Amino acid sequence: MITALESTQSFVLLRLGERRFALAASQVAELVAPSRIFRFPHRSPALEGVVLRRGRMIPVCDIAERLTGKKLTTSRFFLLATRKFGGQLDWIAIPVSGDCELINVDMMEAGSNDSPHVAGWLSHGGEVIEVLRLAVVTPGPAQHEGGAGSPAYAEARP
């Protein structure tokens, strides 16, 4: 017997190439036009650089290659989303290739056979859509549990 928990929540549907995925709306902060990506040397290959948005420097992570096998050649928007590591909220900008849509639907929880990046499944417009676990598809600390960590902003000190 298959047991599935369903709960009605808000989700943002996003397009990566030919496929659509969903994120819990509570994780999505904003959808913005692509802006200049500032690049500097680093060793986190999943990140392209950072964008500057209202004084906040947000890393850009193209998750399309990991999820669809193809890098996005053009991005129409950046979806600004948040992940929570311990008590710390961490922002990330995800390039998406089409319009995003806010929907309210029931989510079927992921099963034990699903990939770790799948939080659940949605049925919408004749499609079955993966709900993404953002902390799994984007880079972050290996330990997602833990203390509050260092503050996101520090006053400059001589």
Next chain:
Amino acid sequence: MNPPSAARGPQPRTEQIILFRVSSHLFAISSASVQEVRSVDNIAGLARDLPDSTIRKVRHSIRRGDRTLYIVNAALHFGLQPEPAALVFFLRRTRTALLVDGIEKMTTMSRLQALSLAFQGEERNWYRGLTALDQAVIPVVQPEGFLSLAELTLLEAAQLAADTRLISAETSGAQVQ
């Protein structure tokens, strides 16, 4: 009407920084961390070769008082294509003399944003964080991040080998005379 001054919050503390160039990239460093800036030409005669160095970014050392500092090529440290370096920063409270291409300017930063947790590589040791200046994002380097303890141990061994070789060459030279 202006609010009374007592109602204003505390002024943000600022920090003097030096913006410097390495292979076309801009970086910032706290000016308080830089003890001295010298031109490469100026120290050329003082630098000693470290032929046994296994650390690619360090090929020379320099004596400063009773301490040996290791000359770190910033471009190689950051994995960039090296260009002819023009300046050396002697970093305070470290064993690092940093080879850079040039200074862009000195300025002030009022906010340092910690590196996002999405950055999980060596950059967490390289940078104190990021700052935004004139609508650009500049990484602020961590002076202690240029040489790890393990690298310093290897460099000390290379320095010892170079010193031993020099002493034995001088001794054999003296015997020939």
